[in-house]
Amino acid sequence: MPTFDPDVARLIELGRKAGRPPYEAMTPAEARAAYAASWDVLQAPASELGATRDISVPAQHGELRLRAYRGIGTQPAERLPCLLFLHGGGWVIGNLESHDRLCRSLANMARCCVVAVDYRLAPEHRFPAALDDAATALRWVTANTDTLSIRPDRIAIGGDSAGGNLAAVLALMGRDGSAPSAMFQALLYPVVDLTAASESYRRVTSGVPLTAATMHWFIDHYTPNTSDRSDWRASPLLAKSLAGTPPALVVTVANDPLCDEGRAYARRLEDEGVRVTALHLSDQIHGTMMQGKVVRASLVLVEIVGAIIAQALHDGASARPA
Numbered sequence: 176m177p178t179f180d181p182d183v184a185r186l187i188e189l190g191r192k193a194g195r196p197p198y199e200a201m202t203p204a205e206a207r208a209a210y211a212a213s214w215d216v217l218q219a220p221a222s223e224l225g226a227t228r229d230i231s232v233p234a235q236h237g238e239l240r241l242r243a244y245r246g247i248g249t250q251p252a253e254r255l256p257c258l259l260f261l262h263g264g265g266w267v268i269g270n271l272e273s274h275d276r277l278c279r280s281l282a283n284m285a286r287c288c289v290v291a292v293d294y295r296l297a298p299e300h301r302f303p304a305a306l307d308d309a310a311t312a313l314r315w316v317t318a319n320t321d322t323l324s325i326r327p328d329r330i331a332i333g334g335d336s337a338g339g340n341l342a343a344v345l346a347l348m349g350r351d352g353s354a355p356s357a358m359f360q361a362l363l364y365p366v367v368d369l370t371a372a373s374e375s376y377r378r379v380t381s382g383v384p385l386t387a388a389t390m391h392w393f394i395d396h397y398t399p400n401t402s403d404r405s406d407w408r409a410s411p412l413l414a415k416s417l418a419g420t421p422p423a424l425v426v427t428v429a430n431d432p433l434c435d436e437g438r439a440y441a442r443r444l445e446d447e448g449v450r451v452t453a454l455h456l457s458d459q460i461h462g463t464m465m466q467g468k469v470v471r472a473s474l475v476l477v478e479i480v481g482a483i484i485a486q487a488l489h490d491g492a493s494a495r496p497a
């Protein structure tokens with residue numbers, strides 16, 4: 176039987192009473208609108224910042240939008256460490272606005288520059304479009320450290336859910352030389368195996384907003400060609416080696432179809448010589464870091480994640496061993 180934080184149980188009950196259909200019963204456009212309607216209901220209020228600005232950078236398909244956040248109390252010319260952040264949403268929903276509040280909090284707590292990426296979404300833009308945009312953003316950030324007033328030796332990558340997938344793949348690409356290397360990776364309940372082979376896909380099938388059926392809907396839109404799901408650029412857990420990737424933070428939650436693959440990824444990182452902090456919450460659900468208006472533990476988790484990222488960015492220290 177699943178165990179829920181009392182606040183999470185209340186959140187689930189509120190969702191049940193609202194009667195909102197699951198994403199897999201919607202079109203992508205309807206899912207995007209439903210997701211947007213949840214932000215003010217679930218997310219904690221936005222934090223004030225030192226500065227924020229939207230940036231358009233050249234990409235193969237035209238222009239790619241980024242948003243740069245500088246933590247409160249920082250100075251415009253101060254060289255800050257940087258976190259390139261890739262939002263979640265199953266590669267189908269989400270944008271700069273969906274994760275604006277989380278990025279603000281991380282910029283403040285880690286006293287850094289956070290650069291968020293508005294990558295292209297499926298099904299209009301299928302694999303590997305989102306990954307291509309993520310790599311373009313990382314290359315631009317690395318080449319424009321003066322423009323951003325950031326430290327070239329202190330650039331990390333991170334993201335939640337589908338964004339955690341993109342960050343994990345970027346870390347592998349950086350190791351192999353096909354993208355700039357990062358000094359840290361923050362993977363927040365990431366998708367790392369699009370073959371959906373883990374036990375948690377069979378365990379988490381109802382009673383929570385993100386079920387196995389919902390994940391299959393996202394995966395079908397992102398990788399309609401099923402053979403792509405075995406490509407390590409879609410499923411980094413299937414990469415031959417994770418050795419040599421940057422130190423990592425991996426956050427997982429039990430009541431989540433992605434739970435077991437995320438924990439397996441953390442174990443493989445550790446087994447293959449990558450220093451990792453593996454943080455598991457047995458009473459939370461997917462998306463917990465963006466539920467702070469309802470789930471009090473969400474606010475604590477954001478502080479913990481911000482502190483771990485801050486230590487890695489400012490001290491240059493690797494994540495502590497699990």
